[in-house]
Amino acid sequence: MGRSFYRWRAFRWVSLWDGRQWSARYVDGLPAFPFHHAPSGLLTRRQLRERGLCPGGQEPYALLVWRRDEAWASLYRLDLAKPKRTPTAGQRRALAKAMAARRTCRACGRDVGYCVPTSTRTCSTCEQPEDLADDMTEGVTGREAA
Secondary structure, eight states, X not given: OOOOGGGOOOOEEEEOTTSOEEEEEEETTEEEEETTOOOTTEEOHHHHHHTTEEOTTOOXXXXXXXXXXXXXXXXXXXXXXXXXXXXXXXXXXXXXXXXXXXXXXXXXXXXXXXXXXXXXXXXXHHHSOHHHHHHHHHHHHHHHHO
């Protein structure tokens, strides 16, 4: 959604859902507020998520703009937000199984503790050529002896 924010500079009074008046600019039919100047009761998705909420199907009520109007975030009404759904036990088991598969090296079959690259599906140990791995182990043993 590309927006050119510099073409609009006129501030107008916006009537909010609770009767308050707030100064804002408009872009694409939505009020746009500068960073740190949005009215209380409007939150970004991340702020909603921190409170355990989600937009719940509502459309963005306004925009929050910053970085000389090049960055923006949608703002949602707090009073219309709904609690996030909690996953069922079966969903949690399926997610744990999927994450275990992402951590498993296809070459050696070990759970390496991190997600292996999708391009190779192998751990860093299995990705190294054998002669390079031998050189590295010889260097380590040489340092330990010294």
